[in-house]
Structures are given as structure tokens and as C-alpha cells.
Amino acid sequence: MLDYSNAEQILKAIGEETRLKIVSYLTIDSFCVCELVELLQMSQPSISQHLKRLREVEIILEERRGKWVFYSLNKEHEFYTLILHLSSMLPSKKEKIQSFVVEGKRILCD
Numbered sequence: 001m002l003d004y005s006n007a008e009q010i011l012k013a014i015g016e017e018t019r020l021k022i023v024s025y026l027t028i029d030s031f032c033v034c035e036l037v038e039l040l041q042m043s044q045p046s047i048s049q050h051l052k053r054l055r056e057v058e059i060i061l062e063e064r065r066g067k068w069v070f071y072s073l074n075k076e077h078e079f080y081t082l083i084l085h086l087s088s089m090l091p092s093k094k095e096k097i098q099s100f101v102v103e104g105k106r107i108l109c110d
Helices: 004-014 017-026 033-040 044-056 080-088 094-102
Strands: 060-065 068-073
Touching: 004 017, 004 044, 017 033, 017 044, 017 060, 017 068, 017 080, 033 044, 033 068, 033 094, 044 060
Parallel strands: none
Antiparallel strands: 060 068
């Protein structure tokens, strides 16, 4: 069962604009760091720090595919439905991802 302290840590982790954007992207699909760098127009070290914070509270999972690591939402996390609901209330990232694909930037890691 979740306690107040754990809930606070999880809410703090997603309560930052960049991490909220990352989580919103991950509600749509999994992404590697290089793709998130391009989508968010931020440096790789900065994105990696935000991903680390989300991993610490187990909101996201990482999966190694060859030499690349892809990140996705942890569908087993007790806040998963809350995260989906919160993301649905924010501006959609689907259009940005679609233009990302059209521009041929979707898989920079291969």
C-alpha cells in the first residue's frame, strides 16, 4: 500500500515541467534518450538526469535494444492510471511525434 511519503516523492518526480513532458511522450510510445533530446530540444545530460529521477520512483522502465536504451512508462506502477489521466488533461504530444516521424527523426539511434 502506498503511504503519504511515497506518494509525495512520486508527485514531486512528475511535478516538474520537463519530466511531465517526458511522461506525456511516454504515454504514447517508448523513446530513447536521443529522441527525447530532439523532441524536447534539451541536452542529453539534462534529459538523462530527468530520466534518472523518474526511474528512482519507478514511474518509467528502461529496455536495452542493442546498444540503445529505450524508456517507457511502467504500466504496473500504482500511479499509472493517475499519470494517464493527468497526461490526458495536458496538451497532446501526438502531433509533435507525428511530425517527428514525417521528418525522419523517429529513430535516430539505429
